[in-house]
Amino acid sequence: MSTPQPSVPAARSARRQAHPGPVRRILRVVLALIASxxxxxxxxxxxxxxxxxxPKAGVIGPVLGGQYPFHIALLALVGLGLGVLAWRSGLVRWGRTLTALTAVSAAFALAIGAVQYxxxxxxxxxxxxxxxITQLAYPGAVPDDSPTYAERDGEKLKADLYLPKAAQNRSGKVPAIVLAHAGGFHTxxxxxxxxxxxxxxxHGVAAIAIDYRLARPDRPTWDKAPQDLVTALRWTEDHAGHYGIDPNRISLGGMSAGGTLALDAAWRLKNGTIKAGDGRAPKPPHSVVGFYPGTDVTDMWQRDVAGSRQAAExxxxxxxxxxxxxxxxxSPTTHVTAGLQPTLLVVGDRDRSATPTTIDDLADALCAKGVETTVKKLPFAEHAFDDAYGSLTSQTSRQILLDFLTR
Known part of the structure; x- marks a missing residue:
């Protein structure tokens, strides 16, 4: 009996499957590269x-993985799908490894989100x-007023006021916080x-975001920027009635370098060693807040992390x-004494600039002097974790700040 032969069309189809055309070969290579x-x-x-x-992964990992764990998990899941396709299609010899790696990455990214939640x-x-998911950076927000709170060295120093409805309607006195921005003292x-x-x-707290004099190569501001914060406090105190602010509940705070300035200015005011630019001293702030602040400028210079030496100089x-x-x-550590105002310190547990250790050391020194001190360490968070405005850590930090200011 003779063996049946395949038809001509079937044979051609088999050859096409065994030897895919150039376009399909390119697509397979691209798919394998993307999955990898x-x-x-x-x-x-x-x-x-x-x-x-x-090294290196430990720098970028806490920034991206800590701020965007769900986005990284989604990326890994896309990679998982492509890896499975590459594996099942025999596109790459390491398809099984791709699948396993992306699956593990997705699981551990979701675990970061679970811890933060x-x-x-x-x-x-x-x-x-x-x-x-959607608020990856600072949102657009328009202040309710933007007055000039002082003019120094020919520079108008402005404040952006964000006011609760109760303050705008003059229906009650609200707590307030004067906030100093980050930027290594120079940006x-x-x-x-x-x-x-x-x-x-x-959420009921007036926020006054201020500019202060920034350092330049020809103008160090070690004696100017802290004074600008004190001047802003004085201005807020003088205009509290106009803006519906309780003059007895004005706090001072800042982020990174702004946090360093806030702690320094608040404690020097309490100790009577600093005044506003016009020579007048406002009341010391009701409380003080430092988000990932440098606690010792000499230490910042010595460790030289992320440009901190240049900033200090x-x-x-x-x-x-x-x-x-x-x-x-x-340096805030210089001014730790008994009788300082309640202090909130917030830091990420992955912060390489304002390390959890330096924050703990400052908190221990404050507690030893009997100062009411609250420390909050946020998991998988690096320096400037609130740049990702919508992240779990950023939302949590805002709630911590609100609770501290309204207690």
């Missing part, structure tokens, strides 16, 4: 977030997952605070060896 790239990126980010000691729950934070401005400031106003006009008195004057 996603696996590498997601794996590196998640690994760095969990183990920040890993649990922390949010402990702080009684009502999380908006819409914001988590950025008050607009970086617009999201947090508007959120506070929407611009701010003080030189090195600690050249200007030891200036470095001491602007």
């Amino acid at each position: 790239l996603i696996a590498f990126l997601a794996g590196s980010i998640v690994l760095g977030a969990w183990i920040p000691a890993i 649990a922390t949010a729950g402990k702080e009684h934070t009502r999380i908006s997952f819409g914001e988590v 950025f401005d008050k607009s970086d605070l617009r999201g947090t400031a508007r959120w506070l106003a929407d 611009l701010f003080t006009g030189g090195t600690p060896e050249q200007h030891p008195d200036r470095y001491r004057a602007v």
Whole structure:
């Protein structure tokens, strides 16, 4: 009996499947490359977030993995789908590895989100997952007023006021906080605070985001910027009645370098060693807040993380060896004494600039003097964690701040 032969069309089809055309071959290669790239990126980010000691991955991991864990998980899941396709189609020999790596990356990214969500729950934070997914940066927010609070060195220093409805309607006196922005003492401005400031106003706290004199190579501001914060406090106190603010509940706070300035100015006011630019001293602030602040400017210079040495030298006009008195004057650790106002310190547990250790050391010194001190460490959070406005950590930090200011 003769063996049946395949028809001519069937034979051609078999040859096409065995030897795909150039377009299909290119698509297969592209698919394999994309799946491999996603696996590498997601794996590196998640690994760095969990183990920040890993070089390079430990720098970017806490930033991306800590601020955007659900986005990283979604990326990993896309990679998982492509990896499965690459594996089942036999496109790459490491298809099974791709699938496993992306699956593990997605799981550990979601675990970061779960830990942060649990922390949010402990702080009684009502999380908006819409914001988590869509609000990746500062939101647009318009201040209710933007007056000039002082003019120094020919520079108009402005404040953006974000007011609760009760303050706008003059229907009650509200607590307030004067906020100083981040930027290593030499960059950025008050607009970086617009999201947090508007959120506070929407929840009953007036927020006054201020500009202060920034350091330049020809103008160190170690003696100017703290004074600008004191002047802004004085201005707020003088205009409290006009804006519906309770003059006895004006706090001072800031982020990063702004937090350093806030702690320094608040405690020097309490100790009577600083005044406003016109020589008048306002009442010391009701409380003081530092979000990931530098606690010792000499330590910032010595460790030189993320440009902190350059920032310290611009701010003080030189090195600690050249200007030891200036470095001491602007370091919050110098001014820890008994009788200081209640203090809130917030830091990410992955922060390499304002490390949790330096924050703990400052808190221990405050507590030893009997100062009411609250420390909040946020998991998988790096420096400037609130840049990702909608993130779980950022939403949690705003609730912590609100609770502290309204208690």
